[in-house]
Amino acid sequence: MDVLNALVAFLNFVFIPGLAYGAQLALGALGVTLVYSILRFSNFAHGDTMAFGAMCTILMTWWFQSIGISFGPLPTALLALPFGIAATAAFVLATDRVVYRFYRRQKASPTIVVIVSLGVMFVMNGVIRFIIGVDEQNFSDGARFVLNPQDFKVMTGLAEPLAIKTTQAVTVVTAVIVVAFLFWFLQKTRTGKSMRAFSDNEDLALLSGINPDRVVAVTWIIAAGIATIAGVLYGLDKSFKPFTYFQLLLPIFAAAIVGGLGSPIGAIAGGFVIAFSEVMVTNAWKKIVNYLVPEHMATDSLLQLLSTDYKFAVSFTILIIVLLFMPTGLFKGKSL
Amino acid sequence: MNQRSLILFALVACLYLGTGFLQSWNLSLSILNAALLATIAALGVNMQWGYAGLFSVGTMGFTALGGLAVVLVSAKPNVENWQAGGWGIVLALVLGALSVMAAIFAWRKLPKGRTRALVVAAIMVGGFFLFRAVFDPNVMAAEAINPQFAGNLGGLGLPSLVAWPVGGLLAAAVAWGVGKTALGLRSDYLAIATLGIAEITVSVIKNEDWLARGVKNIIDLPRPWPVPYEVELQQVPAFLDLVGRWGLDPVTTSTIGVKLLYAGMFGLVLAAIIWAFERALHSPWGRMMRAIRDNEVSAAAMGKDVTGRHLQVFVLGSAVIGFAGAMMTSMDGQLTPGTYNPLRFTFLVWVMVIVGGSGNNWGTVLGGLLIGWLWLVVENVGPNIMGLLTAPLPDSWLKAHLLGSAEHMRLLTMGVILLLVMRFSPRGLIPEK
Amino acid sequence: MIVVEDLHRHFGGFRAVDGASLTIKTGSITGLIGPNGAGKTTLFNVIAGRLPPTSGRVLMDGEDISGLPPHVLFHKGLLRTFQIAHEFGSMTVRENLMMVPPDQAGERIWNSWFARSRVAAEEKRIRQKADEVLDFLTISHLADQKASMISGGQKKLLELGRTMMVDAKIVFLDEVGAGVNRTLLNTIGDAIIRLNKERGYTFCVIEHDMDFIARLCDPVIVMAEGRVLAEGTADEVKNNERVIEAYLGTGLKNKVKEAASHG
Structure with missing residues (x-):
């Protein structure tokens, strides 16, 4: 029996990774939900928007690194982030102008717009592969750990190390700031309020003099911003590979639907539900359990419910359960 | 078919003939065969989207299931692996299925409330552990034998042709499960659910080595009757005699002959499917489907079971896709799960349907042959064009990068084509009447 | 015979149908009238299976049919038409x-x-x-x-025609007269009477045109604020004070009363 070591192992292998991953998914799902509630379609290009934003930031980071600018212990990518956001927002606004606006004016059915977003996804994917290629890119720098596992062992005298990677800390802190900013923006500012009104009832909002073009533009800018941040954080924490961003679509949509499509709080909750389920189901519990049970009962098996290759199955299963038993999600969706 | 469609088909035929004359007939026929298979899958998608307005993006998964069927049906059985763990694995799968059924049964029979939720959850969790307890050791045992060359249970050793309908059935069964849960809800939920099931299907095939060797690939699947192996054909005196009389090269002629044979077979299947679909569309069944697509609320008020019909079309379309997937693996003679990529196997098929004209089978065929040609030709020609464009540039990092990334041009091309068609000709090249 | 027992249908906080109870007798042409927002169409939608009830029951010949989907009700002989014609446009x-x-x-x-x-x-x-x-x-x-x-009125006729393709027991007609000219409305009225007499169809008709209602319907049920307010022949309900009040608007009436008591 060694409760402390078990707790540390739990924190190290389940809680902290889950928290960081959850924050990344939550940001991704926020973008999807925002576009859904204002522009009223499921944006299949969102994964590639994240990849595009991450790519822009990476290019800028490399340039900063080459001319010797750094951010001390923090990743240089954070300095490059505003440039990445600006580039992505410009790209997304251009897409809206060239592609989506036509269908909005036509009042095309949401499914048509979803197919159009598939086209945008193709184009973005092509552009990304064209510029940065399909390979894995590493752009993380600065200090590796906020809490070094060796230091922790020395400090506490426990056998089990606890590590908090800088990227994990940065992820969680950034996500908190972004979410706080977004909620403040939606609740307190004039533009945010008009976005909420627009999402509740478009016709009424138009009657009360809200400028729809402005609402749409602001929505795209925010969506591009959150997508870039989510993309960069994910890339810092894991690594940047264009195809993984396409694969993120499933957990991100699952998070948004589980939380209730159209509900920002739901998106955040959904992100953490999906992330923690994924981590807990694919974690090998052997170490933690062996700390807790008496020595003679110690197990050799990994105690892993599913191999990490099947992590998508976890988000899929949760998605199906929610679709079957509460189709509107944890937080009744539909409006901001 | 009107004059315009005939001209369009003639133009597409010219593309293939041109490729044959200018490049090589081998290449032209390879493209044709790949395009025919994609076209058949596109007919399945057209059935789901064009007839019923169902937005399913799981084509890749159903294609892969068809491929899996070829392994399970036509690969040689690996007796030792079977003896080591085969029956145990089957038992585990049966136990798993039984616990799912028990859970559904409990859900239906027990009164609503907390007890029911707990009982169902307990059955599922207990069933899962039971499944794993039987499954894991048997998988270990089966995979441990001869892992370098087999390690999987193998198939039934039946003719490859048998695998085609089996592939359709396998895809249909999975589609039924997905449709049962995701149909009748909001339309984009089906999209997400199918996207998910496709990813999961491919990752199962990649990771379960006992099933089809996973990423170690299975490469010696038999050819479907009556297609001969080129090497064997080159030994046949009658063939050599014929070739000699026409003054042809036996090697080239045999490869072209084999490809022509495949093209003929796929063409036959395509024709049969079009015949069946056209018949169905112009029957009271088709009238009912059009009514449902025109106005679901009204069709339901007129006694039509909208969700049930959607399920039917979804399953049928998926079966056609599975059939096409089986034919592909059968022609390739190998199952390589690593090559299943949603852009190529799902979204490209969608581009075919939309460019051709959703709701119109002939349009879909045209779109399939056109986009299929474009996809493979851009791959080959793209670098050449880029080479021409970058020729004036001095040799530099940029030039190398541009040349290297030219192959990614085709994604961009497909995206632009899709967007242009959606915008300027949303009903496609051959619109529905 | 259709019996509606204490039926509720709420949308969030809004009670569109709020405890409606009524009976539609076999062989009758029952009129359903009431001011806009009285909950008539919602009631139709619940009876015809388009919306599930929040609470309450609908019985058809003694069988509980509440919450059954539309296509099942169709097979039981319960048909409906729509306020805005729902034709199959491409056919x-x-x-x-x-x-x-x-x-x-x-x-x-x-x-x-x-x-x-x-x-x-x-x-x-x-x-x-x-x-x-x-x-x-x-x-x-x-x-x-x-x-x-085809024209809006012709679409309404077409919708009525669709119910004639089968042997319906009861047909719910939602504003057959909306946007239909007088001549065509008479044609529709004649058809309804003939179907009722010759083929024994029971009808329940929502309509705003009181002449049309008076010509066809007996009894007439009046709804207001999600409930049944009165029932009787067309003449009876026309002269019912509460009905007049409902049409005038209870809000207005109350204000008049308030003003009187304050004054």
Whole structure:
């Protein structure tokens, strides 16, 4: 029996990774939900928007690194982030102008717009592969750990190390700031309020003099911003590979639907539900359990419910359960 | 078919003939065969989207299931692996299925409330552990034998042709499960659910080595009757005699002959499917489907079971896709799960349907042959064009990068084509009447 | 006979139907009237299975049918038309009628491949029936027009015609007269009376045109604020004080009262 070591192992292998991953998914799902509630379609290009934003930031980071600018212990990518956001927002606004606006004016059915977003996804994917290629890119720098596992062992005298990677800390802190900013923006500012009104009832909002073009533009800018941040954080924490961003679509949509499509709080909750389920189901519990049970009962098996290759199955299963038993999600969706 | 469609088909035929004359007939026929298979899958998608307005993006998964069927049906059985763990694995799968059924049964029979939720959850969790307890050791045992060359249970050793309908059935069964849960809800939920099931299907095939060797690939699947192996054909005196009389090269002629044979077979299947679909569309069944697509609320008020019909079309379309997937693996003679990529196997098929004209089978065929040609030709020609464009540039990092990334041009091309068609000709090249 | 027992249908905090109870007798042409927002269409939608009830029951000949989906109710002989015509726009008027008969052999996909002659024979029968219905409704000349191209009134006739393709027990007509000219409305009224007399259809009709209601309906049920306010012959309800009040607007009445008590 060694409760402390078990707790540390739990924190190290389940809680902290889950928290960081959850924050990344939550940001991704926020973008999807925002576009859904204002522009009223499921944006299949969102994964590639994240990849595009991450790519822009990476290019800028490399340039900063080459001319010797750094951010001390923090990743240089954070300095490059505003440039990445600006580039992505410009790209997304251009897409809206060239592609989506036509269908909005036509009042095309949401499914048509979803197919159009598939086209945008193709184009973005092509552009990304064209510029940065399909390979894995590493752009993380600065200090590796906020809490070094060796230091922790020395400090506490426990056998089990606890590590908090800088990227994990940065992820969680950034996500908190972004979410706080977004909620403040939606609740307190004039533009945010008009976005909420627009999402509740478009016709009424138009009657009360809200400028729809402005609402749409602001929505795209925010969506591009959150997508870039989510993309960069994910890339810092894991690594940047264009195809993984396409694969993120499933957990991100699952998070948004589980939380209730159209509900920002739901998106955040959904992100953490999906992330923690994924981590807990694919974690090998052997170490933690062996700390807790008496020595003679110690197990050799990994105690892993599913191999990490099947992590998508976890988000899929949760998605199906929610679709079957509460189709509107944890937080009744539909409006901001 | 009107004059315009005939001209369009003639133009597409010219593309293939041109490729044959200018490049090589081998290449032209390879493209044709790949395009025919994609076209058949596109007919399945057209059935789901064009007839019923169902937005399913799981084509890749159903294609892969068809491929899996070829392994399970036509690969040689690996007796030792079977003896080591085969029956145990089957038992585990049966136990798993039984616990799912028990859970559904409990859900239906027990009164609503907390007890029911707990009982169902307990059955599922207990069933899962039971499944794993039987499954894991048997998988270990089966995979441990001869892992370098087999390690999987193998198939039934039946003719490859048998695998085609089996592939359709396998895809249909999975589609039924997905449709049962995701149909009748909001339309984009089906999209997400199918996207998910496709990813999961491919990752199962990649990771379960006992099933089809996973990423170690299975490469010696038999050819479907009556297609001969080129090497064997080159030994046949009658063939050599014929070739000699026409003054042809036996090697080239045999490869072209084999490809022509495949093209003929796929063409036959395509024709049969079009015949069946056209018949169905112009029957009271088709009238009912059009009514449902025109106005679901009204069709339901007129006694039509909208969700049930959607399920039917979804399953049928998926079966056609599975059939096409089986034919592909059968022609390739190998199952390589690593090559299943949603852009190529799902979204490209969608581009075919939309460019051709959703709701119109002939349009879909045209779109399939056109986009299929474009996809493979851009791959080959793209670098050449880029080479021409970058020729004036001095040799530099940029030039190398541009040349290297030219192959990614085709994604961009497909995206632009899709967007242009959606915008300027949303009903496609051959619109529905 | 349809019996509605204490039916509720709420949308969030809004109670569209708020404890309605009523009976539609077999063989009657029951009128359902009431001011805008009284909950008539919502009531129809709940009875016809489009919306599940929040609480309460709907009985059809003693059987609980609440919450059954529309296509199941159709098979029980409960049909409806829509306030805004729901035609199948890409199909011809005749096809709109021909799709209605339930359980057609041709609706099974394999029959379209393997039982062509049987399907053809059945189609002939159904086509004949459709032509009879078009004749009955005096719109034979529209048979081959696309349904999206005919006028609003003709669409209403078409919707009524669809209910004639089967032996319905009870038909709910939602504002048959909306946007229909006087002559066509008379045609529709004649058709309803004939169907009621000759084929024994029970009708429940929502309509704003009081002349039309008075000519066709007995009894007339008045709804207001999600409940049944009064029931009787057309003349009785017309002179009922509470009904007049409801149409004038209770809000207005209350204000008058308030003003009086303060003054």
